[in-house]
């Protein structure tokens with residue numbers, strides 16, 4: 001099966017000469033379709049850079065990046081990739097419903113381009129566009145559908161941004177700390193909703209987080225990164241049953257995974273400081 005995302009010896013340097021900063025060094029990563037993969041690591045280890053490179057918003061200085069075996073820009077043009085940034089970025093003059101349906105209407109050439117991408121063409125066309133009112137309803141936003149974004153709380157806006165991204169039925173959904181600005185209660189409820197949608201739509205997710213428990217709760221695989229230079233130091237599969245609801249927090253194995261990842265993060269820090 002063609003990987004959903006494949007990075008081979010990817011490097012990225014910002015700046016030149018003595019002020020050069022190695023944001024990513026020799027990164028190899030393979031993500032199979034339908035997996036939920038989190039990137040975790042201290043500030044500056046290159047998580048967002050990696051995400052932006054997969055999204056085609058930046059180019060890799062070295063190495064190769066493929067999304068369903070095409071370049072990120074080809075994947076972007078075929079609307080294979082969805083991106084949920086840290087802040088929701090809804091258009092303030094459009095209702096929530098219009099915000100989430102608008103991207104489905106633009107770029108009609110995307111479906112044609114998608115048909116040319118080998119593996120995806122073989123799997124057949126995309127499912128019919130989902131009913132966005134129903135998706136909004138499932139995300140608890142039925143009453144907000146005809147409101148403007150400014151009339152919604154931050155958590156509701158972020159929920160709308162997630163619905164918008166899923167509505168495009170991307171094959172790969174990239175999420176850059178989507179819940180970091182939210183209070184714990186809202187965060188946990190959005191984690192539940194994201195897992196429900198992901199479970200139903202089987203999208204591949206690459207998710208950046210600073211939270212160890214969020215990474216363990218959500219992921220099939222957690223990729224641990226370290227800074228200076230930005231690199232992958234460990235890839236840990238999370239072998240916990242799904243669905244992963246709140247009762248998971250009571251399980252010993254959940255906390256063992258948290259401890260393991262914290263331990264790997266600390267060792268990465270120690271080796272970075274010693275270098």
Ligand SMILES: Nc1ncnc2c1ncn2[C@@H]1O[C@H](COP(=O)(O)OP(=O)(O)OP(=O)(O)O)[C@@H](O)[C@H]1O
Pocket residue numbers: 014015021022023041042043044045046047048049050230
């Ligand atoms: N456009 C840029 N120009 C120069 N340096 C940059 C640029 N973008 C990122 N960097 C540097 O590259 C390194 C990796 O940054 P990046 O934002 O990818 O890290 P991160 O792990 O996502 O950090 P955080 O968790 O704080 O968001 C950092 O040292 C950062 O200062």
